[in-house]
Amino acid sequence: MKKIILLGALLLTLAACASKTPAANSEEDKSTAQTNATTTTTDKNSETKTKSSESTKNTTKSSSSEKKADALAKLKKENPKTLLPTNIPRDENRALNIAMDKQKDSLAVLYYIMDAPLVLNDQSLNQQTPFARYKMEQFASKDAAKKAVNYQFDEGGQKVDLGHDITAYSQGAAGSTYLNWKEGNWSIVLRASNVNGQDGTALAKEVVNYLEKAMLPAPKSVGQITIDMAQNGYESNQVVWQVDKTVYTVTHEDTIPALEMAVSMNK
Structure with missing residues (x-):
């Protein structure tokens, strides 16, 4: 139990x-x-x-x-006393890259538009094509500087009314038509291709209209604008002017932007 x-x-x-x-x-x-x-x-x-x-x-x-990689800021920093364009007309959605060649009496600058920003004088720019250029060159005398501008004005040929009391003179040669007119101390030469059916008068009037509201730098003593509608690339529109012993040059692949670059240097 x-x-x-x-x-x-x-x-x-x-x-x-x-x-x-x-x-x-x-x-x-x-x-x-x-x-x-x-x-x-x-x-x-x-x-x-x-x-x-x-x-x-x-x-x-x-x-x-x-x-x-801010090449423009670097360019200004390295040339604080040099008159540079403050307006470089371009596609603002892309990067502005710059190559600079600085010598004792000159400064040359090439402007490139690309997808990515690069440092000033990046080696890869050697394989790229610029869209605009700036150059400052100092000469031994005012006469030498004036000669470098290559000022040219010809009143020969047929008169063309460009508006705003501006008269151009038209001449034809070798399949091209040349328009030449003056605005102050500036002489403007525009070449259009007859073979390509280009209308030089229409572009000349556009230039005159623009210059009515924008002021170019005052040359001391001459300035020359050369527009070549038959040419492509950054050398096709050139603005050159003298200030005493110094000659400034800006070029751009497009006409009005070339003028805008020069206007931005009017101090």
């Missing part, structure tokens, strides 16, 4: 232990889950901070790179 009672008690004790064990395991699981959740959150926060830090570094690096 005692053996039966003891065996029953033992079974009750084992049953009680069995019922308590899952509860204990449940608490341990909850504790472990909470710890894992905390660890995961910490890892995520750490990852977020790391990404944020990397993003900040990349942004700073990109900003620093763009600042370093």
